[in-house]
Every structure is written in C-alpha cells, then in structure tokens.
Amino acid sequence: xxxxxxxxxxxxxxxxxxxxxxxxxxxxxxxxxxxxxxxxxxxxxxxxxxxxxxxxxxxxxxxxxxxxxxxxxxxxxxxxxxxxxxxxxxxxxxxxxxxxxxxxxxxxxxxxxxxxxxxxxxxxxxxxxxxxxxxxxxxxxxxxxxxxxxxxxxxxxxxxxxxxxxxxxxxxxxxxx
Numbered sequence: 560x561x562x563x564x565x566x567x568x569x570x571x572x573x574x575x576x577x578x579x580x581x582x583x584x585x586x587x588x589x590x591x592x593x594x595x596x597x598x599x600x601x602x603x604x605x606x607x608x609x610x611x612x613x614x615x616x617x618x619x620x621x622x623x624x625x626x627x628x629x630x631x632x633x634x635x636x637x638x639x640x641x642x643x644x645x646x647x648x649x650x651x652x653x654x655x656x657x658x659x660x661x662x663x664x665x666x667x668x669x670x671x672x673x674x675x676x677x678x679x680x681x682x683x684x685x686x687x688x689x690x691x692x693x694x695x696x697x698x699x700x701x702x703x704x705x706x707x708x709x710x711x712x713x714x715x716x717x718x719x720x721x722x723x724x725x726x727x728x729x730x731x732x733x734x735x736x
Contacts, residue, residue, distance in 0.1 A: 565713065568630045572706050575622045576699050582619075583695055586611045590688035593681050601676045605669050608688065612663050615691075623652050630706065637709045644705045651698040658691040 589607045626648075635645045665687040669680050 564629075564633050565710065568633045568706060569710070571622075571625050571629050572702060575625070576703060579619060579622065579695065579699065582611065582614060583692055583699075586688065587692050590685055590692065593685040593688070601669070601672075601681060605666065605676075605684075608666055608684070609670065612659075612666055615659050616663070620656075623655070626702070627652065630702075634705065634709055637712065639712070641709075648698075648702060648705070651694075651701065655691075655694055655698060658687075658694045662687040662691040 586608075589604060589611065592604045592607075593601075631645045631648060634648070635641045637644075665680075665683050669676055669684050672680055
C-alpha cells in the first residue's frame with residue numbers, strides 16, 4: 560500500500576460518506592413522516608421517497624462501485640484480517656442492494672396507490688425504509704472503522720519517511736531536497 564492508494568481510499572470513503580449521511584438523515588426524516596400521516600399527505604411522502612430511491616439507485620450505486628474498485632483491494636492487501644473485512648463489506652454491499660430493491664418495490668406499490676394508500680402499505684413502506692436506512696448506517700460505520708484501523712496499522716509500520724535531525728548552523732539549507 561502506498562500513500563496515493565491510501566489517500567484515494569480515504570477520500571472515497573470520507574467524502575462520499577458525508578454526502579450519504581446527509582441523504583440518510585433526510586431519508587430517515589421522510590420515512591418518519593409516515594408515522595404522522597396527518598401532518599403530510601402520503602403522496603408527498605411517496606414523492607420524496609422516490610427522489611431518494613433514485614439517488615440511491617444511481618449516485619450511491621456509483622459510490623459502492625468506486626469502493627469496490629479502490630477501497631476493497633487496498634483493504635485486502637492489509638495483513639491480518641483484510642480478506643475477512645472485505646468479505647464482510649462485499650456482503651454488506653449485497654445486503655444494501657437487496658434492501659434497496661425491497662424498498663423500491665414497496666415504493667412502487669405505494670406510488671400506484673397514491674392517496675388511497677392502505678395503512679398496511681404505509682407500515683410496509685416505513686418498515687422497508689427503516690431497514691434500508693439501518694443497513695446503510697451500520698455499513699458506513701463499519702467501513703470507516705476498518706479503514707481507520709488499516710491506516711493505523713499502515714502508519715505503525717514506519718512507512719512514513721522520517722527526516723533526519725537538522726545539523727546546527729546554516730548547513731541545514733543543504734539538507735532541503
């Protein structure tokens with residue numbers, strides 16, 4: 560593992576996770592609106608949830624693919640538990656895709672019902688939305704924690720270039736590369 564690979568992985572995870580966490584919070588807030596149907600129409604909630612569904616099917620899917628291309632190989636090379644961590648992350652990605660599919664299916668049914676939505680459909684939408692949100696949340700925390708562990712192990716192996724002590728006087732100028 561080199562510094563460029565490490566930085567690419569960190570940037571992929573941290574920047575994308577910040578955006579995803581913002582979307583997750585908005586998704587959670589919207590799903591919670593289903594618990595108080597008197598405050599908003601089910602059509603409005605379904606419309607907002609459909610926007611989130613489209614985001615997760617496109618932009619977030621790109622994030623998963625980028626992680627699989629940049630982060631996973633890096634973690635796999637990590638001595639120790641790298642292979643097990645990546646296996647867990649791959650399973651998480653599969654679970655996220657499955658949960659997203661379940662949520663999308665439920666959302667399609669809800670959208671077809673519009674304003675005459677049965678309470679059971681609202682309950683299912685709430686349940687599938689929360690299941691999807693919880694899976695994403697667990698995954699993001701696990702992934703960040705494992706990347707940080709990898710960084711700590713990598714920096715603990717003295718791969719960071721240490722500069723020699725500077726000589727007294729003006730001779731230190733000659734040490735500047």
